Amino acid sequence: MTPQELVVRMLPAFGGWLALAALTLPGGSPLRGAAVVVFLAAGPGAALVRICGPALRARRAEGPVERRDPHFERHSDLLEGLMLALLLSVGVAMIVATVLIAAHAFSGQRVLLTLTVLTTLAAFCPSLRASPTPRTPKGAAP
Numbered sequence: 320m321t322p323q324e325l326v327v328r329m330l331p332a333f334g335g336w337l338a339l340a341a342l343t344l345p346g347g348s349p350l351r352g353a354a355v356v357v358f359l360a361a362g363p364g365a366a367l368v369r370i371c372g373p374a375l376r377a378r379r380a381e382g383p384v385e386r387r388d389p390h391f392e393r394h395s396d397l398l399e400g401l402m403l404a405l406l407l408s409v410g411v412a413m414i415v416a417t418v419l420i421a422a423h424a425f426s427g428q429r430v431l432l433t434l435t436v437l438t439t440l441a442a443f444c445p446s447l448r449a450s451p452t453p454r455t456p457k458g459a460a461p
Contacts (some may be wrong), residue, residue, distance in 0.1 A: 329442050330365070338431060358435075359431075361404055363411040366438045412430065
């Protein structure tokens, strides 16, 4: 693993630890709010999308029959990854908050700490391998 790959892999976790460090700033600080919001919106989901990346890239996007954009597949896959990261982050944050509420231990700092630890653990996980696409013999029904 190259140093650049390690930095990219650990970027969401670094964002979480930066958001936790930003909690030491005064309560109304825009920097504090920006760090927390950016991490909550993208951090956990980006770590999960990185784990599932090879499996997601196994099947490329199919463009329309009439191709006007030669980069359709690349743009479509990029948009898919961004939306997955955003929605997974929101979903994981909601699950963590719900669990902490059910345990009568809810606070914003605990949610942020839990998500940061989970994101750090996800950054250390290896990526999933893409399974080969099943081949159907010629003449067989798909």
